[in-house]
Amino acid sequence: MRILLPAIAALAIAVPAAAQQARPAPILTTPEAKDVWTHAEPEGARVTHVDLDLDVDFATKTLSGRALLDVLVARGTERITLDIDDLDILEITDARHRPLHYFVGPSDKELGSALTITLPGDNNRIAIRYKTRPGASALQWLSPELTAGKKQPYLFSQGQPINNRSWIPTQDSPGIRQTWSATLTVPDGFVAVMSGARLDGAKGTLVPHRKRRFRFRMDKPVPPYLIALAVGDLAFKATGKRSGVWSEPSMLDAAAYEVGDVEKMIDAAEALYGPYRWGRYDMLVLPPSFPFGGMENPTLTFLTPTIITGDRSNTDVVAHELAHSWSGNLVTNATWSDSWLNEGFTTYFENRIMEAVYGPERAAMYADLDWDGLNRDIAEAGGQSAPTTRLHGDPGTTAGQLDYFKGSTLLRTIERAVGRTRFDAYLRSYFDRHAFQPQTTAGFLADIRTNLIKGDAALEAKLQLDRWAYQPGLPENAVHVESATLAKVDAQLAAVKAGGPVAAVDPKGWATQQWLRFLNGLPRQQTPARLKELDDTLGLSGSTNAYVRSAWAELAIANRYDPALTSIGVFVTSVGRGLLIRPIYEGLMQQGDWGKPIAKRFFEEARTTYHPVTAAQIAKIVGPE
Incomplete structure (x- = not known):
């Protein structure tokens, strides 16, 4: 039956067992809580639970199936508005399979479309049959060549901030928290993972037509951008009693070593701010096209492979995503x-x-x-x-x-x-x-x-x-923490800035942070001879540290240093992390007639290797073709 309330903000309302929660999460109705990035009108009707049953098709690069939504409805409300972006809606029915009237509004290039559905009169469940499109903004379909194993394709999602509406018809706003459950059917030989508790074993369940079924559940209300999936040739290695890492098999040992301190981090976080409330804390190291350093998807943090440098100097990314389990997810x-x-x-x-x-x-x-x-x-x-x-x-x-x-x-x-x-x-x-x-x-x-x-x-x-x-700017009471380690780097940097030889710099044992302090502290204007000396002495163009490569590229581009372009081109076509490649494209575009053609050429070569989020960002930087 429909749930009718005098006001949607009332919270102590029971919902069906399928919703997997005792009561819906609250929403805020104050003026500053109005979300301009959603078509939803949650004060009248809002989604409390999403149940997905989707088939993953690598041949067509689509997901297809059904979303079953539990809805909380205020008295007098006759319709609900969802967010969708380029979804093909095939059918919408109520819980008794009776068709419901719906209307898809015009498409906005930023927000997608409003899907308005007339609510059923005697229940609070809506079933939507739909299919995604190959260009869905949340999904990246990788060919085997773009994976570590080079044998099987790969799929992963990135929902933040409002991209999940391209594969889930729901109210895509961080203020409208929802529980969820999902069944993913994938080709045999693939493994599916999601940001919720696994209800099957690591290999799922074999079903007809040479496919495997994987089931998941998130019984805590989360903002919808935190619903995430990945499908590929994946293996798992435990890192502790409640943590582990997934990755492609060839990089599993290196990934597990790099994040090996995660159990210590969980203990430290709990000692600071209370219990970890999400059960397991697993991680997924993705292919290089993943657009961010990490994504805090509950129970399954997504991580960029650029943090794997063999010295655990970039485990701040793991600590950051773990901390989101309180600030952001909770x-x-x-x-x-x-x-x-x-x-x-x-x-x-x-x-x-x-x-x-x-x-x-x-x-x-x-x-x-x-x-x-x-x-x-x-x-x-x-x-x-x-x-x-x-x-x-x-x-x-x-x-x-x-x-x-x-x-x-x-x-x-x-x-x-x-x-x-x-x-x-x-x-x-x-x-x-x-x-x-x-x-x-x-x-x-x-x-x-x-x-x-x-x-x-x-x-x-x-x-x-x-x-x-x-107010803008930085107030004068701001606290600046200064590092003694970086002060030593500053001393060597000062000597180089004064004209001293680069050979006098001793980077042995430097962590990523020391490299960045040195490279970012160099004057932006350098002679070709000095740039050659820096590269030859410190091995910048050949560094295996992605942070170093990015910082070196910025400096080389600022000086139109042609000898570095080959290395820069290789870098931007092999790494899709926005933090590391956006400054490179921005720097090239700022170099006018010299840099703009190079930026456009690099982007043309790399575009298909980037996640749609990153590709859209870089497209705005380099401008029209």
Whole structure:
């Protein structure tokens, strides 16, 4: 039967057992919680559970099947609006298989289309038969040549922020949390993984027509962008009692070694901010085209292979995605205007995990580099008064990684002002109070004033919270953590900048962070002879560290250094991580007649190897063909 409420915000409502939850997750109805990136109208009717039954077809590069939605309906509401993007809708029925009237609105290039469905009069379930299209923005279908094994194709999804509407017809907004379940049917010989509990063994169940079935369930309400899948030639290796790593077999041992400290990280995170509430913490190391460093999909973090450098110097990415299990997955920004509530909190939390596992100095290295990144983002945005340097703003418009860097610096500044013990106690209680709920900047500020500041006028004035959240630039009370390790790099950098020989630099044992401090600290204007000396002495063009290759490419491009182009071309056609390749394309385009043709040529060669998210970003940078 339909669930009728006087107001949709009422929470203590039972839903069918299929929804796998005792009560629907709350939504926020305050003005600042209005999500402009969804067609949904959740105050009237909203999705509480999604059950997927999909067939994976590598030949046609499509998913096809059925989505069964449980819906919570306010009294007087007669329709529900979902988000879809280039889905072929074949049929929509109620739980008794009776057709329902529906309408697909015009397509918006950013938001996709609104799918409006007339609700059934006597139940709260909707069945949608549909099929994706080969160009679905969340899905990347890789040919065997683009995988490590070179034998089988590969599929993975990337939903954040609003791409999952290209393969799941639902209300695709972070403030509309949903439980979910799924059945994936794949060709025999493939393994499917998803961001939920596995209900079958590692190899699934053999079914007719030489296929295998894999079933999954997420019984905790999550924002829909966290529903994720991958299908390929995958193997698993445990890294601890509740953790392990999936990857293609040829890279499994290297991946397992690189993330081998994850159990220590989980213990450290729990000691800081309370129990890990998601069961297992597994990881999936994807092919190089994965567009991000990591993606915090619950129970199954997706990771870029670029973190595998053999020295665990990039395990901050693992710590970051683990921290999202609290900030982002447990307490989620209600809209993308407040993404700093996910990323800023997580960057701060990540640093605390790194300190607990590896010591204060290693954590200081990361924090010091983040400070560099923050000031670089502010400068590139246009300075302290640039609107895009606000934490709360229009969705998707903050400068660079400002959500990460300015957000974490705010929290570090609060910690310094009130003391670590007091701040940790507050954060732990914050995660408990708002578990499995959406949050806004206004909501966080109200919470911290009630539960930490508690009317202390002097502390309120010292923190300047409203200025941090709503005004551009970096307030003068910002805390800068300085690293002694990077200070030693700075000394060698200063000698080189003064004209000293590059041979005097001793990079033996340098971690990624030290390399980045050195390379990013070099003056942008260099002579060809000096660039040759840097490359020949330090082996930059041949480095196996993707971060080093990216930083070197930026410097070479700034000086139109032709000898580096072959190496740069190989790099951008073999790595799809946006953080590492976007600056290369941006640098080339800034070099006018010299760089623009090179950028377009590189992109033409690499485009089919990039995830649709990355391809769209680079297309905006290089412009029309």
